[in-house]
Amino acid sequence: MIPAWGNAIADDITRKDVRDWLKALDYSGPTIGKIKGIMHAVYEYGMFEELCSSNPCKDWRLKGVKSVYKAIIVTPQQTLTILKSMTDLLHFTLVFTVAATALRASEVMSLRWSDILWNENRIRVNKRWRKGRDGKPKTAASDSTLHSERCLPCTFAFGEKRAPTQVTATSFFLQGRRTVQSQSARRCSTGATCGKLLSPLA
Numbered sequence: 001m002i003p004a005w006g007n008a009i010a011d012d013i014t015r016k017d018v019r020d021w022l023k024a025l026d027y028s029g030p031t032i033g034k035i036k037g038i039m040h041a042v043y044e045y046g047m048f049e050e051l052c053s054s055n056p057c058k059d060w061r062l063k064g065v066k067s068v069y070k071a072i073i074v075t076p077q078q079t080l081t082i083l084k085s086m087t088d089l090l091h092f093t094l095v096f097t098v099a100a101t102a103l104r105a106s107e108v109m110s111l112r113w114s115d116i117l118w119n120e121n122r123i124r125v126n127k128r129w130r131k132g133r134d135g136k137p138k139t140a141a142s143d144s145t146l147h148s149e150r151c152l153p154c155t156f157a158f159g160e161k162r163a164p165t166q167v168t169a170t171s172f173f174l175q176g177r178r179t180v181q182s183q184s185a186r187r188c189s190t191g192a193t194c195g196k197l198l199s200p201l202a
Contacts, residue, residue, distance in 0.1 A: 001039055010043070010052040018056050036062060074099075090174055101146055110134055111173035122146060 004021055005013060018039065022032050040057035047055060074082075079099045086092040097108050101123065109129035116123060122145045127134045 001035070001042070010046055011054065013056050015056045015060060019060075019062060022062055032062065094174055103146065104128060106130060107137070109172075109174060112170055113173055114170060116173065117145065120145075 018036070022036055025032055025035070027035070036057055040055060043052060043055035043057055046052040076099075079095075083092060083096060083099075086095065094105065094108055097103065098105055101108075103123075103125065106128040107125050110127045111123065111125075115125070124145050126137065126144075128137055129135070
């Protein structure tokens with residue numbers, strides 16, 4: 001923003017100026033939206049400090065800007081190949097949990113052991129890890145419990161042995177670093193167990 005507007009008078013910048021500038025940027029739609037959001041916040045602060053009288057980024061949406069992002073589809077077979085290459089149990093657990101449950105990585109990172117509802121075969125999802133702390137779920141639909149019968153027996157097997165002595169209910173589900181040495185982890189890394197659990201995702 002500074003190269004474009006550093007020498008401009010804040011109140012002289014119009015909505016059309018901002019719109020034309022944003023459309024000329026060679027970025028994806030979401031990135032341009034974030035740039036507009038930052039500029040909006042700068043103006044809001046300027047108005048609060050009485051440094052400008054209006055916000056040219058307020059009360060309008062930029063149209064005609066489309067994202068060029070294309071989702072990368074990873075098949076169950078490719079997921080198994082990735083899992084087989086992992087020797088770190090922390091990484092293995094994160095990737096497998098995301099693949100088997102479709103949870104966001106930020107949601108898995110915020111899980112505590114108290115969120116693993118063993119008797120119900122469910123995972124409680126009511127937060128996500130954002131900027132170094134717990135935050136609200138990304139959407140209202142994300143605040144729920146997830147049926148995880150396919151995932152719990154395999155991914156969380158090592159936790160049943162650790163939980164009574166090494167972790168508490170408020171401890172993070174993913175913590176520490178361990179090499180895949182346990183029998184449960186080796187069964188997963190062979191692909192036999194994981195293949196069965198991931199096959200419904202195909």
